[in-house]
Amino acid sequence: MNLNTFFKEKNLPLTGKTLVVAASGGPDSMALVDLLVQLKKKRAFRLIVAHFDHQLRADSQEETALLKAYCQKQGLLLKNGSWDRDLQPETGIEAAARTVRYQFLIKVMKEVKGDYLLTAHHGNDLLENILLKFIRSGNPEEMNSLQAVGQMQGYPLLRPLLGYAKSDLLAYDQEHHLRFIEDSTNFEDETLRNRLRHYLVPLLKKENSHILNNAHRFSQETQLLVQLSQKELAHLPAPKLVLNYFYRWNKADLAALSETQRLYYWQQFIWKKWQRRVGPELNGFSLLAYQNYYYLWQHNLPQLESRQSIKPGQIFTFRQQQFILTLNQQENGERVGDFWSNESNFKVGSLPTGTKLLLKNGQHVKAKKMFAAAGIPLFLRPFCLTVxxxxxxxxxxxxxYQDQTWQADNKHYYLYLLKKV
Structure with a gap:
């Protein structure tokens, strides 16, 4: 096993770089750390070991001691972190543990000014990950989430062992007399990943001894197809943010896409904007076509502010945005509209359903007719700022709408959405 080939094939420079390797003290990470130590003898780079103790097992401190002894022997800097038991949730412990571990690794990367973050994911992990995602979602982007070269919060995330089997790493540990501690929870059947590992993966290997190679190729080709599809979608015009919460597309801009392609486009947009993977139902989001537009928005929007009194020149907040009503035109802000009035005290808020608006001829018209004429769908109307x-x-x-009546002492008012500083 030689990692030099990995860095050459991926065109990743090593000289003068700082590598942070995540290590648990298990057989996989001990093999990776030692492989990097051997590579370091030939290439000039800085190597730092990062270990996070989740404190979920009684023997977890033994892992810290093992890594400390190894790093002292090899002259490596060891960065330790731990998870306070008082902060551990009663449910969702696996996801929470992953989150705090990643937070720790990013913290170490920042502290040491790391260039690459490395993890010991291998071919078996990749196959298990594909099976997990196939069971849970079938989303192609999730199935290839374990990539040899990825990103984590802007830092390059490297997984140089994806081309190797778990058995290869165990053989390396044995050959080089490396001590490690096996996580006892790996032998339990509590998690779906463990059940796949213990029962399904052995059956697949029995059917085809090259199943790990197939999984690796599947992941690489899926990534390529996803990249190509995203490249095609990147040419489409960006949506417009309307009333702070709603994204709007012109139907004509997406007319060349089939219904299936549009669904994929919505899913990609949601992932990029909100970091949420959603299925065909777009769970947690609403999509609606109205007149010549598509609208997409997230559920559980913040509650709109109550009606409030304002004076000219006073900054106020509506739909979590800051506005100002003035008698002068402004440079710092987006002009929302203007109107004439002989008053100086106003209230602002949302327009109640069923409100009638005064026309120039003295007659009244239902607000819904004005909204419809302006192309404003029903769900957007409460979010339109009303004075x-x-x-x-x-x-x-x-x-x-703006008041269509006129009086000689009217003053010209301007309403601005203030720019974020």
């Missing part, structure tokens, strides 16, 4: 006069009558509705 009310002292009599609680609506005199301005964002994107839909």
């Amino acid at each position: 009310f006069n002292a009599e609680e009558a609506a005199i301005f509705v964002e994107k839909a």
Whole structure:
């Protein structure tokens, strides 16, 4: 086993770089650390070992002691972290443990100014991961989530052992007389991953001894197909953010896509924007076509602010955005609209359903007709900022209406959305 080939094939420079390797003290990570130590004898780079004790097992301190002894012998810097038992949740412990471990690794990368973060994932892990994702979602992007070269919060994440089997690493440990501690929970059947490892993977290997190679090739080719599809979608016009929470696309911009391709596009957009993997139902999101547009938004939006009193020049908040009503045109802000009024005290908020608006001829019209004429769908209407006069009558509705009556002492008001500083 030789890691030099990995760095050459991936075109990853080593000279003068700082490598941080995540190590648990188990057989896989001990093999990776030792392989890097051997490579370090030939290549000039800095190697740092990062160990995180989850404190979930009684013998976890033995792993720390083992790594400390190894690092002292090899002259390596060891960075230790641990998870306070008081902060451990009663449910979802596996996901929470992964989160705090990654947070620790990123912290170490920042402290030592690391260039590469390495983990000891191997071919068996890759096969298990593909099977897990196939069972849970069938999402291609999730199936190839274990890549030889990836990213974690902006740092290069390397997995140089994906081309090797677990048995290869155990053989390396034995050949080089490396001590390790096997995680006893790996032999339990509590988790789906362990059940796949203990029962399904052996059956697959029995059917085809090259199943790990097939999994590796499947992962690489899936990644290539995903990259090609994303490249095609990147040419599409970006959506417009409407009323702070809603993304809008012109139907004509997506007309060349089939229904299946559009669904894939929505899923990709949700992943990039919210870091959420969703199925065909787009769980947690709503998608609606209205007139010439598609609208997409996340569920459980923040509650809109109550109606509030304002004066000209006063900054106020609506739908978690800051606005200002002035008698002068502003440079620092996006102009939302303008209206004329002879008053100086106003209220702002959301327009109640069923409100009637005053027309120039003195007649009233239902607000829904003005919204429909402006192309504003029903679900957007509560989010349109409305200005009310002292009599609680609506005199301005964002994107839909402004008071059409005129008086000689009217003043010209401008409404601005303030830019974020």
